[in-house]
Amino acid sequence: MLGAWLSTEGKTVEVPFKGDVEHTIRDILGGIRSTCTYVGAAKLKELSRRTTFIRVTQQVNPIFSEAC
Structure with missing residues (x-):
């Protein structure tokens, strides 16, 4: 069981x-x-060796925004 803090x-x-x-x-x-x-x-195991993953920290997705 996962911890309640997650x-x-x-x-x-x-x-x-x-x-x-x-x-x-x-x-x-x-x-x-x-x-x-x-x-x-x-x-699937080869995926990490054949690609470069880029972390995205700022992304805007207005589909669920409260302004709609």
């Missing part, structure tokens, strides 16, 4: 129930497969 990363929002999570998971997996193809990684 928090969610990013902004937390509640959205109405939209059905099974399977579509979302398949969409994420498809994106990961596509990424591996672009960089030539045959396995």
Whole structure:
């Protein structure tokens, strides 16, 4: 069990129930497969060796902003 002190990363929002999570998971997996193809990684483990990851600390996504 994770400690109670752990928090969610990013902004937390509640959205109405939209059905099974399977579509979302398949969409994420498809994106990961596509990424591996672009960089030539045959396995997920190879991804970190074939790419350069850049940490983004400031990003604006107004879709869930209260100003809408």
